[in-house]
Amino acid sequence: MKLVTAPSAVLSTPAEEVDPTDPAVVRLAEELIETMWASPGCVGLAAPQIGVSAQVFCVDVTGHPKAITTHGAFVLCNARIVEASRWRPGREGCMSVPDLTGDVKRAARIVVEGLRPGTGEPVTLETDAFEARALQHEIDHCAGKLFLDRVAGAHAIFPRKVYL
Template sequence: MTDAFDGPRPSGGVRVQGVPVASYPRRVPEAVRGEVRRITVVGEEVLHRPCREVTTFGTPGLSRLVDDMFATNEAAEGAGLAANQVGEDLRLFVWDITDDWGVRHVGHIANPVLDELPAGQRHLIDEAEGCLSVPGPYRTVPRPGLAVVRGTDKDGAPLVIEGRGYFARCLQHETDHLEGRLYLDRLARRERQSALREMAVSADAVHARRAARAAGLGRG
């Protein structure tokens, strides 16, 4: 998911893996360690089928993948990134996002499952949404303003992450990816075609900007 915030980020605290922390670096340690990978784009098969469960935890390979996903997300100026967006068929995503109230959320989750919300909490919010795998266009997508996702971290410890507003949108967007769905799949046919035409025009410029940013971060 692309980051909707431009300019300086507001200061409202930081939550890492859902837990408040006193301070946290602007560049997450995982992004410093990781390598930038190519981001898959709409039409590639890995984006359009459900991903496999993560079954082995605490491995160097899984830790490297998390590091690389954070580095790739940072270079692309994203809010969140799913494993199939770097070509890995695994139920895993990362996030680094500031919500509507100025709280920064950082973390990763494996095998996420969204809670079914009670009818009274399913208030839909219409907001523009973009995607790193659909470089360029944004379109309005209605989603609930609350999301609760359950899964584990890379070492297998249980996680429950709650998000509201823009962070809730991110959690839902990334979970969709792991089911083989993009935000385009939630659009009417004409709107989807319009977004794809816009992407065809803007994609080269977006990719060039990402490459320049990766090089500037020393990850190119």
């Protein structure tokens, strides 16, 4: 799928809740996973990033050096953070903001509730560290927010480093 970049309006508008049993949502979930896995360094992708106003995202931090807890590859619909603690700053980047990174303070431990696409089964995930950061980043996308909306100011935004 083609990625949408800032300042596209779909990235700054809260996405619509979805029916996780709708076949179109199931296909969207598959497309998100395929696009994430096809994008080097990508650990999460939300529907607004491919131009779809839907509260659906995928995450997979498996094998990432900053990950402590990992739930493998998963997709959630209509997800909400229900507990958050141990706030820490950390550097974030985003495929929808390809030239910048920024320091963002996020909870290092969270509990998230959402629905599994296909079945609509309720899911509760408790996680920490890098996976928690990735989840918060994707939930923000579904709420119409970018990491740039969370930085402390211009002093916390940096040009993205390119490694050859």
